[in-house]
Amino acid sequence: ANAVILGCSMICMGLIILFVYLSRKISEKSLLLITRVMCAVFIIWEIAKIIFKFIIGDTYLDHWLPLYFCSLFIYALAFLSFSKGSVYKLGEAFISGGCIVAGLAYLIIPATSLMDFPIYHFLSIHSMLFHSSMVYLGIMYIYKHRVKLNKVDYCYYAAFVGGFLLFWFGFLVVAGFIAIRDKQYSFLFLIVPFSLVGFFITRNK
Numbered sequence: 001a002n003a004v005i006l007g008c009s010m011i012c013m014g015l016i017i018l019f020v021y022l023s024r025k026i027s028e029k030s031l032l033l034i035t036r037v038m039c040a041v042f043i044i045w046e047i048a049k050i051i052f053k054f055i056i057g058d059t060y061l062d063h064w065l066p067l068y069f070c071s072l073f074i075y076a077l078a079f080l081s082f083s084k085g086s087v088y089k090l091g092e093a094f095i096s097g098g099c100i101v102a103g104l105a106y107l108i109i110p111a112t113s114l115m116d117f118p119i120y121h122f123l124s125i126h127s128m129l130f131h132s133s134m135v136y137l138g139i140m141y142i143y144k145h146r147v148k149l150n151k152v153d154y155c156y157y158a159a160f161v162g163g164f165l166l167f168w169f170g171f172l173v174v175a176g177f178i179a180i181r182d183k184q185y186s187f188l189f190l191i192v193p194f195s196l197v198g199f200f201i202t203r204n205k
Helices: 002-022 028-055 069-082 085-097 099-108 122-143 151-175 184-202
Strands: none
Touching (some): 002 099, 069 085, 069 099, 069 151, 085 099, 085 122, 085 151, 099 122
């Protein structure tokens, strides 16, 4: 099973390289179209995943709400697809600064659905394609969109990640942690002070 998962990860990495190569000459307009298509596809797929979770009786909040760090990819896609100005920059900073590392981490050490479902299950396929898309789009926005990972982008990234973590923390407090089966989310909130410290360090430079 581990060999199959590793093989799938290698195939995904190969496809990322191939699609980046094939996309190297696309225009920024085409890149925006790709972003919007991904946004629509992954929102629909996320809804399908939620419906499936309820059908099998897996109704813990942390198992069907998009609470994971990589789930921010969906929101970033929406920001890039349908907004301008500072909101657009928030999505752009996360796509460029967070998606490549997070997506590669998953492909190197696959987790989530692959631990509970066979590789051919639609949730497993979703996970592989989702994280591969994160890496692909992150590379394309750096390469084609000429995003510079400087202190300004870091501030937008920190605001995006920190803002969502604070939002989810408040939501979970209101909803009650009793609805959460796995308590692993507590460590995520450590990112908030880190992001805020980074913001105050870099804002005047």
